[in-house]
Amino acid sequence: MSLKSTKEQLVQLLTDDDTKVIALSGKWGTGKSHMWEQVKQEATDEKIKGALYASLFGASSVEQIKLKLIQSSAKSAESYPALFRGVQQAYKTTVKALEGINKGFAALNDIGLLLAPALLRQKVLVLDDIERKHEKLGIDEVLGFIDEFTKQHGSRVILILNDDQLDKREVWNTLREKVIDQELRLTTSTSEAFEIGIRLVPSQWATQIQPNIERCGVTNIRIVCKVIKTVNRILGNRPSLGDAVMTRVIPSTVLLASIHYKGIEDAPDFDFVLAQGTPSDWGIFLGEKEPETDEHKRKSKWKILLNDLGIYSCDEFELLVVEFLQSGLFDVATLAALIDRFVAEAEAMDARDKCNKFFEKSVWDHRLTEQQLLEEAAPVVAKANLIDPYMATSLHNILAEIPGGQVLADQALDRWVEAFRARDLQEAELNNVLGRSIHPRIEAEFNAINAKAQAGTSVFDACEFIVKNSGWGTRQELAMQSATVGDFESTIRTVSIKDLRRFMAKMLELCANKGAYVNHFGTAMDNFAAACRCIAEDTSSPRLGNLIRSLFSSSKISSLLEPPTPPQIAPVAAATPLPDQPQAGA
Structure with a gap:
């Protein structure tokens, strides 16, 4: 069930006093504890508002569970004094009596454990992180604690656990069989996870981040927060970015951060994403024959995800994002210069965006005729001077494969070369670290500039x-x-x-x-x-x-x-004439 419907069901179950033990399960990070806090804060029932909470993370005994609940009761007593006034009085009386018998009972832990039944009686007890308990704490002991306080002391118990984190499934099966009256499994949607995450970590880029989070299928709220933080850190406090720039940087940042923080099931690795360069990567959809292996199917799914995000190629920006994710550090000056360049070249970013959309249509829109596809390409070719050399190469290659498209292909290349020469660069470097395809004419332009620069370098x-x-x-x-x-x-x-x-x-x-x-x-x-x-x-x-x-x-x-020593030449011995040959002058 979604977070909204699960919350409604939990509120309904809490009105039924006969339901003593409720289990709230789901994957890690999907907002179970967050949802319970909302239910608690919005409740009108004093017992629910004063519910006691204990995380079993690292707990190695039932006594530790009781102490955590008692510590929680102290906080609840401050918030709901009327509910805990009788318990406080009983606590003070017992402390004085026990201290009169033995000063050793003055320790809070000792007294608290003796008073646990009184302090926890008829309370709502929330036990979280059961799957993270210490191995010394057996499941039978947890069951015994739940059974004692629900049957003997009139308490109600809410169990919150990450069922995907259970190392031993018998723990969950035993709980379900022996003590749980009603189970609710939370399946948070991507939109719900984002709504919670963006409240915890606000971002001025929220509108652009959300659809990409949803396309990546991230439902873990903690990971959503980390992804938002990554975008905020990389984009900084820039006042605004054009649509073309945001389309360029946000999808790949969200994807790479989601992969790094393991927010996507069976996610592509960084190498696969960085290898995206041209539509030739879509060969599987263009008729190339490959064996239907499991690896082939996985890569096909990854390509669909990248296409859905609009990521058709990667360059230095993605490399910097990966370096940041892996090290926690990034070259601030280089990254700032890249984004500043993206902003300054908004028109070029728009041209790149239109070119990517044309690539997508050339692969997917089978309804277009070849002539219609060429008509779609015409405005893209008109801006070919604004795209990078690798995209210009891809555009040329795609157009050249379409019947009647060679003229447009050559025009795209001509516009790019003309604009490149007009920049009058003193040197130019391709930086083709990903080994992408480059048209010979474009490569020749780079070589010519570098040869000229080389000739002038003393x-x-x-x-x-x-x-x-x-x-x-x-x-x-x-x-x-x-x-x-x-x-x-x-x-x-x-x-x-x-x-x-x-x-x-x-x-x-x-x-x-x-x-x-x-x-x-x-x-x-x-x-x-x-x-x-x-x-x-x-x-x-x-x-x-x-x-x-x-x-x-x-x-x-x-x-x-010192002058080099000339090589020593060994003297040549006089040749001895052969017996059957006459000597000179004979």
Whole structure:
């Protein structure tokens, strides 16, 4: 039953005094304790309002259960003094009498246990977390406690337990058979779980979070709260986000958080979600033949979930969300820059959203004719300049497969390339960490920019980058590998004194630790040493030569300035003529 109907049934059962033991069961986190608190607060019956509560989590004896209920009665006495006035008076009288006999009875626990029947008589006792009791506490002891207080002391008992957390099903079966008069099983709906969760953890993104929580089928209220917190943490206190941006970031954040906190039964793993890149991932629905294995069926179900959420591809944003979920930390600056970029590029986000919807129609809307599908594609192609290179590749490939769609496919590619060139980038990196398909024309544009940038990168630029970033990239590696002895000598002779100081310090460090860098920079260290040797031997620049010799000496690598020893060639022995051949001049 849903939370609403279960609550109504429980209220009805509580009006029947003959129903002594009521069990409220359901999955962990579905709001059983929350629902009971609502029933208690809304009740008009004083006994229900003053119900005593005890969690059996870790309880190893019946005495501990009684003490927890007694502690609860102290709180209830403050809230409902009239209900507990007689008990309080009996408690005080008994304490004085027992203290007169033996001062040892002054301990609250000892006295409380003796007075438990009086304190708990004719009360509503709520026992929660039965499945989490200590193994030392046997189920027979719990049954005995319930039987004693319901039959001898007129109490009523409400059992709250997570039946999916019971390690031993016989515990639940024994309770059901021996003591339970009426059982209610709570099946909280996703909308009910969200309504409770959003009250506990408010969010300005509630309207966008709710449908995605419901699509993921999350019914655990605790997990709903964690998902909402994740969205709040990632999006921060931004005043507003456009529909396209929210459609981009909220579904994947909700899904990844729901997976991480185990809110989805048989959920896809992070790797499966991150692998979503193009409609080619939907091959199973496009006629590809695969064996009907259990794994194949699971992946088909996961693809349907992703499609329902509108997640067709993943990029750096999803990677950052996963890193945050796994570590509790995230690169605030990078994430903020990503979301700021999404906001600034709202038009591009809208284009991406329309493109994704076109992908969906191309897969699912079988009612459209091929001509109608091309008509749907026309406005998408018009905004192809605003989508990323991987989506542009996918759009081209999908259109090219539709009869008559090659013209639109080429137009989409042309618009993308034209817009890319207009940006006049000095360098561009694909960052294709997920290995997605990229059209050769698009890849060629990136390669052309990087080749141009590479040609303009000097050995000094590469070294400067390494100094400032404590690392290097492909461009710096190539620049170092291709640097000649002449390049190094020219750099040393022409750079400013300030730049020379940094350049020499870094290159001397590389030479001193050549083994750690040779795989990255090849012959750069050898060529640098050869250039320095030439300068040190040049009598026309004695002061620079002296400086270089001093620097190499300080770095303990003076031997690199010594001329290379020529290889020793063994003397060739005179050949002995063969006996049957005449000697020269004979």
